[in-house]
Amino acid sequence: MYDEKEHFSIKRRMKSFAFAFNGIKDLVLKEHNARIHVLALICTVILGILLKLELIEWILITIVSGGVFISELFNTAIEQIADFIEPNINPRIGLIKDYSAGAVLISSIVSVIVGCLVFIPRIIYLINSSFF
Numbered sequence: 816m817y818d819e820k821e822h823f824s825i826k827r828r829m830k831s832f833a834f835a836f837n838g839i840k841d842l843v844l845k846e847h848n849a850r851i852h853v854l855a856l857i858c859t860v861i862l863g864i865l866l867k868l869e870l871i872e873w874i875l876i877t878i879v880s881g882g883v884f885i886s887e888l889f890n891t892a893i894e895q896i897a898d899f900i901e902p903n904i905n906p907r908i909g910l911i912k913d914y915s916a917g918a919v920l921i922s923s924i925v926s927v928i929v930g931c932l933v934f935i936p937r938i939i940y941l942i943n944s945s946f947f
């Protein structure tokens with residue numbers, strides 16, 4: 816609970832980090848989509864190392880990957896709140912969840928587009944240089 820009189824303390828800040836990491840851990844353990852995103856991220860990093868990406872390309876991949884996980888976390892939080900306040904079928908809750916899922920879809924599409932823009936030219940170059 817927020818208390819204005821609370822003084823800054825390293826211990827409390829560390830606890831806040833622990834709570835935040837707990838949220839991320841829970842997301843990865845329980846949400847199937849998040850596991851797929853973790854797997855996709857691991858494959859992307861391995862491919863990026865193999866293809867020797869440049870700094871700007873790593874920066875782009877970091878930003879779009881972060882966007883996917885951030886949207887996934889917000890989506891899960893919204894779903895949990897929605898289920899908590901309305902356990903029954905309710906079209907408004909359905910639409911709220913659809914909006915939230917739409918955000919994840921957009922961030923995923925953006926990361927796939929960036930991934931294609933970064934990796935496809937390198938793969939084409941590799942194929943061309945090994946055959947010609």
Ligand SMILES: Nc1ncnc2c1ncn2[C@@H]1O[C@H](COP(=O)(O)OP(=O)(O)OP(=O)(O)O)[C@@H](O)[C@H]1O
Pocket residue numbers: 846848890894901902903904905906907908909910912913916
């Ligand atoms: N209480 C509800 N009332 C009406 N429609 C709902 C309700 N709960 C879910 N829906 C509909 O079902 C869809 C899926 O909702 P659900 O909570 O199952 O998400 P999910 O499939 O678990 O999502 P994710 O794959 O991100 O975990 C929603 O986008 C919405 O269209």
